[in-house]
Amino acid sequence: xxxxxxxxxxxxxxxxxxxxxxxxxxxxxxxxxxxxxxxxxxxxxxxxxxxxxxxxxxxxxxxxxxxxxxxxxxxxxxxxxxxxxxxxxxxxxxxxxxxxxxxxxxxxxxxxxxxxxxxxxxxxxxxxxxxxxxxxxxxxxxxxxxxxxxxxxxxxxxxxxxxxxxxxxxxxxxxxxxxxxxxxxxxxxxxxxxxxxxxxxxxxxxxxxxxxxxxxxxxxxxxxxxxxxxxxxxxxxxxxxxxxxxxxxxxxxxxxxxxxxxxxxxxxxxxxxxxxxxxxxxxxxxxxxxxxxxxxxxxxxxxxxxxxxxxxxxxxxxxxxxxxxxxxxxxxxxxxxxxxxxxxxxxxxxxxxxxxxxxxxxxxxxxxxxxxxxxxxxxxxxxxxxxxxxxxxxxxxxxxxxxxxxxxxxxxxxxxxxxxxxxxxxxxxxx
Amino acid sequence: xxxxxxxxxxxxxxxxxxxxxxxxxxxxxxxxxxxxxxxxxxxxxxxxxxxxxxxxxxxxxxxxxxxxxxxxxxxxxxxxxxxxxxxxxxxxxxxxxxxxxxxxxxxxxxxxxxxxxxxxxxxxxxxxxxxxxxxxxxxxxxxxxxxxxxxxxxxxxxxxxxxxxxxxxxxxxxxxxxxxxxxxxxxxxxxxxxxxxxxxxxxxxxxxxxxxxxxxxxxxxxxxxxxxxxxxxxxxxxxxxxxxxxxxxxxxxxxxxxxxxxxxxxxxxxxxxxxxxxxxxxxxxxxxxxxxxxxxxxxxxxxxxxxxxxxxxxxxxxxxxxxxxxxxxxxxxxxxxxxxxxxxxxxxxxxxxxxxxxxxxxxxxxxxxxxxxxxxxxxxxxxxxxxxxxxxxxxxxxxxxxxxxxxxxxxxxxxxxxxxxxxxxxxxxxx
Numbered sequence: 001x002x003x004x005x006x007x008x009x010x011x012x013x014x015x016x017x018x019x020x021x022x023x024x025x026x027x028x029x030x031x032x033x034x035x036x037x038x039x040x041x042x043x044x045x046x047x048x049x050x051x052x053x054x055x056x057x058x059x060x061x062x063x064x065x066x067x068x069x070x071x072x073x074x075x076x077x078x079x080x081x082x083x084x085x086x087x088x089x090x091x092x093x094x095x096x097x098x099x100x101x102x103x104x105x106x107x108x109x110x111x112x113x114x115x116x117x118x119x120x121x122x123x124x125x126x127x128x129x130x131x132x133x134x135x136x137x138x139x140x141x142x143x144x145x146x147x148x149x150x151x152x153x154x155x156x157x158x159x160x161x162x163x164x165x166x167x168x169x170x171x172x173x174x175x176x177x178x179x180x181x182x183x184x185x186x187x188x189x190x191x192x193x194x195x196x197x198x199x200x201x202x203x204x205x206x207x208x209x210x211x212x213x214x215x216x217x218x219x220x221x222x223x224x225x226x227x228x229x230x231x232x233x234x235x236x237x238x239x240x241x242x243x244x245x246x247x248x249x250x251x252x253x254x255x256x257x258x259x260x261x262x263x264x265x266x267x268x269x270x271x272x273x274x275x276x277x278x279x280x281x282x283x284x285x286x287x288x289x290x291x292x293x294x295x296x297x298x299x300x301x302x303x304x305x306x307x308x309x310x311x312x313x314x315x316x317x318x319x320x321x322x323x324x325x326x327x328x329x330x331x332x333x334x335x336x337x338x339x340x341x342x343x344x345x346x347x348x349x350x351x352x353x354x355x356x357x358x359x360x361x362x363x364x365x366x367x368x369x370x371x372x373x374x375x376x377x378x379x380x381x382x383x384x385x386x387x388x389x390x391x392x393x394x395x396x397x398x399x400x401x402x403x404x405x406x407x408x409x410x411x412x413x414x415x416x417x418x419x420x421x422x423x424x425x426x427x428x429x430x431x
Numbered sequence: 432x433x434x435x436x437x438x439x440x441x442x443x444x445x446x447x448x449x450x451x452x453x454x455x456x457x458x459x460x461x462x463x464x465x466x467x468x469x470x471x472x473x474x475x476x477x478x479x480x481x482x483x484x485x486x487x488x489x490x491x492x493x494x495x496x497x498x499x500x501x502x503x504x505x506x507x508x509x510x511x512x513x514x515x516x517x518x519x520x521x522x523x524x525x526x527x528x529x530x531x532x533x534x535x536x537x538x539x540x541x542x543x544x545x546x547x548x549x550x551x552x553x554x555x556x557x558x559x560x561x562x563x564x565x566x567x568x569x570x571x572x573x574x575x576x577x578x579x580x581x582x583x584x585x586x587x588x589x590x591x592x593x594x595x596x597x598x599x600x601x602x603x604x605x606x607x608x609x610x611x612x613x614x615x616x617x618x619x620x621x622x623x624x625x626x627x628x629x630x631x632x633x634x635x636x637x638x639x640x641x642x643x644x645x646x647x648x649x650x651x652x653x654x655x656x657x658x659x660x661x662x663x664x665x666x667x668x669x670x671x672x673x674x675x676x677x678x679x680x681x682x683x684x685x686x687x688x689x690x691x692x693x694x695x696x697x698x699x700x701x702x703x704x705x706x707x708x709x710x711x712x713x714x715x716x717x718x719x720x721x722x723x724x725x726x727x728x729x730x731x732x733x734x735x736x737x738x739x740x741x742x743x744x745x746x747x748x749x750x751x752x753x754x755x756x757x758x759x760x761x762x763x764x765x766x767x768x769x770x771x772x773x774x775x776x777x778x779x780x781x782x783x784x785x786x787x788x789x790x791x792x793x794x795x796x797x798x799x800x801x802x803x804x805x806x807x808x809x810x811x812x813x814x815x816x817x818x819x820x821x822x823x824x825x826x827x828x829x830x831x832x833x834x835x836x837x838x839x840x841x842x843x844x845x846x847x848x849x850x851x852x853x854x855x856x857x858x859x860x861x862x
Contacts, residue, residue, distance in 0.1 A: 006510050013518035015531040015721030019508050019731050027510040031503045049505060051733060057501050066497035070488050072462045073708035074480060077450050079437050079458040087444035100446040105536040105710040106734055112569050137730060138543050140570035272733055277504035279536040279710035279734035290446030299568060300450050302482060302703055303537055303710035 003027050003039075021393060023383050031056025034410050036391065045414050047385075047392045047406045050359075053249060053273035054319040055409040061276045061315045068311035075302055076103075082310030089317060090270075090284060093255050098268060100290035102283045103304040107245040107271030108136030110281035114208065114267045115140060117285055117293045118239045124203025128193050128233075130166035132216045132397035135208060135243055144208070160202055164189045166397065167226075168219030170352055170363075171371055183222035190229055194236045206239035206266075211247040211257030217396025218354045218361040226263040239289075240264075245271035245281070246359070250320050250408050253330030253357035260356055273408075278312045279303065325408040333357040336404070336415040340422070347426055349377055351400075358410055361401040373398035381425055388421040434458050434470075452824060454814050462487025465841050467822065476845050478837045479822045481790075484680060484704035485750040486840040492707045492746045499742035506733055507534075513741030520748060521701075521715060524686050529699060531721035533714045534735040538676040538702030539567030541712035545639065545698045546571060548716055548724045549670045555634025559624050559664075561597035563828035565646045566639060566674055575639070591633055595620045597828065598657075599650030601783055601794075602802055614653035621660055625667045637670035637697075642678040642688030648827025649785045649792040657694040670720075671695075676702035676712070677790070681751050681839050684761030684788035691787055704839075709743045710734065756839040764788040767835070767846040771853070778857050780808055782831075789841055792832040804829035812856055819852040 006027060010018065026044070030037040033055040036044045046056070054061060068082075076083060087101040104110045119125055129135070129144040136142065143161045165173055167186045174185045190207070197204040207229065213219050230240045242265035247257025249270065258265055267289065271281035281304075285293075293299065303309075320326070337360050341353040351365030351373075364377040378394040381402050385392050395403040406414070437458060441449065457475070461468040464486040467475045477487070485492060499513075507514060518532035535541045550556055560566070560575040567573065574592045596604055598617040605616045621638070628635040638660065644650050661671045673696035678688025680701065689696055698720065702712035712735075716724075724730065734740075751757070768791050772784040782796030782804075795808040809825040812833050816823050826834040837845070 003510060006512060006515065009519070010510065010515045012718060013515045013522065013531060014507075014736065015533065015718060015725045017722060017725035017729070018736070019729060020510065021508040025508075025510050027512075028505065029503060029511070031505060036503075036505070036509075051506065052504065056503065056505070059501070062497055062501045065500055066493055069496055069708065070490070070493045072460060072467075072487065073483065074459060074462060074467070074487070075482065076445075077452040077456075078467075079434060079441065079451065079456050080460070081437060081458075084437065084441045084444045088440070091444065100444060102446065106540065106732065108732075109537065109539065109569070116570070137728075137732060138540070138569045138571060139547070277500065277734070277737065277739055287443060287446060291448060294446045294448035297568075298448070298450060301537065301539075301568060303706075303708070305445065305449070306708065308708060 022386050026386070034407055034414055043389060044386070045390050045418060047390050047404050047418060049407060050246065050251060050405050051272045052276050053408045054276055054316055054323070054325070055407050058276055058319060060319050061312060064311045064315035065278065065308065068308050071307070073306055073308040076305035077300070080307050080310070082307045082314070083305045086310045086313045089314065090282060094268060094284065095264060097264065097266070097286055098284045099287040100285065102290060102293065102299060103309060104281045104283070104301050105279040105303050106136070107269065107281050108138050108141050109301065110245070110269045110271055110283045111135045111141045111208070111243060112138055113283040113293070113299065114241045114269050116297060117267055117283065117289050118206035118241060120296045121239065121289055121292055122203070122205045122237060124205045125160040126197030126202040126204045127161045128190065128207045129161060129163055130209060130213065130216060131163040132166050133210060134215045162193050162196065164193055166213050166216040166219060167221045168216070169222055170219060179222045180224070183225040183228065186222065186225055187228055187232060190232060194232070194238070204236050204238045206241055207233045208241040208243055210243045210245070211261045212252060212356055212359065214246040214359065215395060217363070217398070217401040218356070218359065220354055221261065224262070226261045230263040239266040241267040241269065243269045245269060249273040250326045250329050251357055251359050253326055253333055255326070257356070274316060275309065275312045276316050278309065280309045280313055320408065323409070329357040329408050332410055332412050332415055333360065335412065336360060339415070339419050343423070343426070347430055349374070349426065349430055355404070358406055358408060360404040361396065362404070363396070364400045364402065373400035375399040377429065378402050380429060384425045384428065385421055388425065390418050390421050453817050457817070465838055465845055474820060475817070476821045476849060478835050478849060479824050480838060481677060481682060481836050482703045483707050484839045485707055485747055485754070485756070486838050489707055489750060491750050492743060495742045495746035496709065496739065499739050502738070504737055504739040507736035511738050511741070513738045513745070514736045517741045517744045520745065521713060525699060525715065526695060528695065528697070528717055529715045530718040531716065533721060533724065533730060534740060535712045535714070535732050536710040536734050537567070538700065538712050539569050539572050540732065541676070541700045541702055541714045542566045542572045542639070542674060543569055544714040544724070544730065545672045545700050547728060548698055548714065548720050549637035549672060551727045552670065552720055552723055553634070553636045553668060555636045556591040557628030557633040557635045558592045559621065559638045560592060560594055561640060561644065561647060562594040563597050563647045564641060593624050593627065595624055597644050597647040597650060598652045599647070600653055601650060610653045611655070614656040614659065617653065617656055618659055618663060621663060625663070625669070635667050635669045637672055638664045639672040639674055641674045641676070642692045643683060643787050643790065645677040645790065646826060648794070648829070648832040649787070649790065651785055652692065655693070657692045661694040670697040672698040672700065674700045676700060680704040681757045681760050682788055682790050684757055684764055686757070688787070705747060706740065706743045707747050709740065711740045711744055751839065754840070760788040760839050763841055763843050763846055764791065766843060767791060770846070770850050774854070774857070778861055780805070780857065780861055786835070789837055789839060791835040792827060793835070794827070795831045795833065804831035806830040808860065809833050811860060815856045815859065816852055819856065821849050821852050
């Protein structure tokens, strides 16, 4: 099928404006490991997809999925050992404070549960997020999408969800401040929003952050900020929600993004990579928090906590562990990040190279000013890399960050090939 | 694994209070067609599950799922023919007004999309639902869960979601009224809520109903009510949302519940049976409505519109069509309903037998008063039927309806076996 014709059919069947990547979208028909193949048989190295974390078409996952679907796949109001075992295994990957799991079908649903746990447990409504985040697409969770913050004020007044500026060292809230002063400045903003919630009667329920601030553009965070923010949240009677949908599941070379960020959450949300493409998400917390949530809501989710989710979820964890993917991520991610960072002094268009494990951001800036974001340049790089056979995307608060986030099975030789394509792309653009 | 030990592990891993069916929950390990099997090998006839609509472990679905997962399963921002073809096929199952589809992962997500389409298109917020309904578990959709209505008032004032009494002939709003008068009385309540939204500035966006009022208990609706309600909604500039999560996909012996209910929706929501257990849901409407929604929201759903959803969704439709399941549902459903209705005059505990196709409700009432709901009796019947090897549940506005809703492949001989078990159960209870 011709790409233009397929796009036209798609516009009618899915409605115009269903998002597509790239100036000239690609028609992908097959995947294997780190590679995707289009309808003409062209191979692309997948540097974007975190969902197929153990590789496209991973045979262990396919086999587990097929076996379970051929055996039993039914809702969770009958006893079944599978989902219990998956919940136990997930909880064991956290510290002792995380004991019980509520499964759902998407990060959106899992964040809905997290907000309801926090609001129900505290009896208060106010949620703090950052000003350049995304946690999902429902009405309640969508309220947190890039809501900005009232300029010049210590807090803003957007109902029960309010934002603080995301913490970063590159474009600091207080120019010239030391890292310790900077952490304090961001904490002061958090303090202001909490106080605002308390003063106007909304009350403060909790803070939600992506542990690596992925949608914000993977900023380097002032040392100590997150640990002290978590402390401040708890001192105010709130709960700390770590959205690990992007940060978790070995993405950073550790199981959880919060480990690297140096804080301990009360509630952990996971999603995307959990089922290697099967809709599967989870909200984990202490048994007391989950018991309270279940007692208040009688939460039930038709497709969640199913034997199918359990079998596939276990298979994904099996592969991560058996194939040593945490180590692979740490090793290949560090080498790739270092190699990209080496290029920065040689290229005025690269403002910064940041990231954790196999989640790396390359900031594109206007020549001459290392802080002037250039989203058009990022988009151009992404499209040219695609033409060279490497799939990335752009992200960040200014949309100027080339986002590199391959499956966890991404290999060193693919990183080397990517660096060649990256150099050629930058040469074209700089030239 | 011992059932008691498994339940204890489950309480810890999933939190206490994760819903379970039956006084003594069952430990199900395998399914095949209409049957479920517990850990001791005991066979149960599944009279409850609408999700595995083409039968537990249906081999055509298993094969499609495994093949697609082994080929490609990725998000929808690359072109892929599968999801386009599924959207086209779904739209073609409706009238010409339904053209485009937004896929998601659960009925909850699909109803979120429906509300956003209605509110965005009208620029108004007010949604009317019934007073004993359920449309999902998110914050926005959960607002519609059994919200009741302000007694004695033409409308109530619960923010942007308000209820009308669900239409029924058994316990009519106006006792002694003719069916035409009764329809008019329910319409008057709808008129009152719409007027209330208009008067207080909320504005009226639309009406959402399950086309067969499943959670309300499958009431017989006064003739002409739904057609005239839809007319009234449109005259007031609102949109009609048919929640076909339970009513659709051949459940009533027709493709859609709204066909039997005699109205044409502007927005159709489908979910549960679409993927035979794979999380898959959809919101369908005119291209203009979907285009507007996509333009306003840039809606994206990580796991939705995937090649996996497409392949499995197509396989389910294949089986429904190839195996003539609409006909099976109409035939076996009518026979089962008639057989149950025959029993009513002989048994004071049966207040009513209602339903459509393979979705039948048997209302349990207190002896001597055919209108006095007896939820305890319904629960007792459900538990005793389970002990006899037949899985049902209870539902309805008063929870006194024994809910019979087997997979669409349910056969006449299983209906006959069920009737024997039902008779024995009723004899015990009446005796």
